[in-house]
Amino acid sequence: MRLADERIRPQSFEELKTLLEMGVLNPYEFVYSIEYKEWIQPAFENSFQSLGPFTSTDEEFAKPNFHPPIFFPSKEITIDESEWKEINERIENQELMIAQLQANSSEMEAENYESQIEQLESIVVELREELSQSRDENDELLIKVKSLEMYQEDTGFQNIEVNQLKEENESLKLQLDQFKRKNETAVDENKKLAEKIKELGTRTKEHVTKISKYQKVYQKEKKQNHLLKKNVQKLNKGLEVLKSKEKESQIALKDLEKFKQIQQRKEEEELIRLIGDSYEVSNEPMWYIEMDDEVKGPFKFEDMKAFKKWDKVGFDTNVKKKGDKSFTPYKDNYELTTDVVEKEITKDGVKSKRYFIKRDNFRAPFYEVGTLEIDGHEFKGHCTSISVGGCFFEIPKLDLSQMKLGAQAVLKLKAGTLSEEIIAPVLIKNISDSRPKGLGMQFQGLANRERAVILKFVDHFLNTNKAA
Numbered sequence: 489m490r491l492a493d494e495r496i497r498p499q500s501f502e503e504l505k506t507l508l509e510m511g512v513l514n515p516y517e518f519v520y521s522i523e524y525k526e527w528i529q530p531a532f533e534n535s536f537q538s539l540g541p542f543t544s545t546d547e548e549f550a551k552p553n554f555h556p557p558i559f560f561p562s563k564e565i566t567i568d569e570s571e572w573k574e575i576n577e578r579i580e581n582q583e584l585m586i587a588q589l590q591a592n593s594s595e596m597e598a599e600n601y602e603s604q605i606e607q608l609e610s611i612v613v614e615l616r617e618e619l620s621q622s623r624d625e626n627d628e629l630l631i632k633v634k635s636l637e638m639y640q641e642d643t644g645f646q647n648i649e650v651n652q653l654k655e656e657n658e659s660l661k662l663q664l665d666q667f668k669r670k671n672e673t674a675v676d677e678n679k680k681l682a683e684k685i686k687e688l689g690t691r692t693k694e695h696v697t698k699i700s701k702y703q704k705v706y707q708k709e710k711k712q713n714h715l716l717k718k719n720v721q722k723l724n725k726g727l728e729v730l731k732s733k734e735k736e737s738q739i740a741l742k743d744l745e746k747f748k749q750i751q752q753r754k755e756e757e758e759l760i761r762l763i764g765d766s767y768e769v770s771n772e773p774m775w776y777i778e779m780d781d782e783v784k785g786p787f788k789f790e791d792m793k794a795f796k797k798w799d800k801v802g803f804d805t806n807v808k809k810k811g812d813k814s815f816t817p818y819k820d821n822y823e824l825t826t827d828v829v830e831k832e833i834t835k836d837g838v839k840s841k842r843y844f845i846k847r848d849n850f851r852a853p854f855y856e857v858g859t860l861e862i863d864g865h866e867f868k869g870h871c872t873s874i875s876v877g878g879c880f881f882e883i884p885k886l887d888l889s890q891m892k893l894g895a896q897a898v899l900k901l902k903a904g905t906l907s908e909e910i911i912a913p914v915l916i917k918n919i920s921d922s923r924p925k926g927l928g929m930q931f932q933g934l935a936n937r938e939r940a941v942i943l944k945f946v947d948h949f950l951n952t953n954k955a956a
Contacts, residue, residue, distance in 0.1 A: 515542040769843040774810040822851040851875040852949040856905045862897045882926035
């Protein structure tokens with residue numbers, strides 16, 4: 489499965505089941521099955537249906553496109569005190585910010601606007617009082633003017649005093665106009681202030697809505713932080729269980745590695761011993777088959793053995809190896825019919841097979857004139873193959889009255905191809921009446937000298953024909 493720090497490690501069925509029950513692993517997450525060699529989702533596997541039913545999730549999980557290596561987690565997933573402190577400080581800051589916003593909207597801003605309204609209203613009242621006082625003074629002056637005019641007409645006051653009163657009246661009119669303008673300005677400001685108060689009410693509602701949203705986000709984040717802490721604690725508990733199992737697995741892996749090393753040393757020793765006692769048969773594609781007037785190949789040695797095992801070829805099927813002059817029956821090719829030791833080796837992670845034949849039983853190609861003596865009768869022929877176990881003796885014409893299965897004879901081969909002459913008792917084991925005509929014979933009580941001479945020839949042949 490993929491862990492929280494994106495590393496990957498193998499899990500047993502019980503471990504995976506435990507992680508699903510604990511809620512650490514989502515059943516729709518992909519985990520890699522070594523058994524199936526593919527990524528699977530536990531929610532859709534019969535093996536985990538007993539833990540269901542699983543709740544569907546909107547979260548999408550991408551299927552990985554690689555085969556993971558196997559290794560184990562090396563560290564615990566933790567959130568230290570400084571991280572928790574940072575989360576708590578962030579929550580406290582959000583709470584303070586909300587409190588400040590609430591205080592600003594409900595107290596400070598409203599109080600400032602109310603104070604401005606009161607100030608403007610007091611200014612309006614003062615202006616109205618001044619206007620009223622000015623009107624009263626103006627009325628008094630008008631009364632005085634009229635009384636003076638009337639008095640002037642009646643008593644004959646001078647025009648100079650009347651003119652002065654008129655000038656004072658004009659001055660008061662100007663002052664009255666100024667008060668009127670100030671009053672109009674105050675009224676306009678009052679209207680603007682009323683609009684601001686109305687706008688403030690709208691903004692206050694929006695502000696309250698924002699505060700509500702902040703509170704919801706804060707509560708959601710607080711829950712998520714609490715859930716995160718619980719999940720981390722669960723994951724750490726799961727990791728503790730996995731760590732204990734990891735230690736057991738590491739011990740088992742060490743024991744397995746030691747066992748592999750011991751087995752590898754044994755295999756190497758066995759291979760060295762096998763190579764010393766035997767010769768290796770090449771598994772390169774170098775064999776040809778003559779069948780239905782058609783030559784097929786080249787095939788490997790293991791292919792030729794498999795063809796015979798599954799009856800694709802028979803003992804009489806003509807075959808030859810690269811370098812041979814002509815085709816011969818399958819049964820007459822010693823490498824294909826003798827016992828072969830099969831050894832499987834692994835090198836650089838790649839498995840391959842190697843094939844070995846005991847040197848003592850190897851029948852090397854050989855061509856030498858020889859004499860076969862049976863019950864006092866001598867027969868000339870050619871020895872065409874030889875090993876320490878026996879030979880094949882070709883004879884132009886068979887005398888079946890003398891040459892019988894199980895008959896004993898004496899074979900004589902002169903020195904030439906062999907380093908010394910050989911005279912050895914033999915037993916007729918096979919009679920071939922078709923080409924090549926001859927006798928397959930087994931040596932009986934071969935002396936050490938003759939045995940050493942034949943082995944010397946066989947070793948020389950093997951050393952000069954590595955392709956065999």
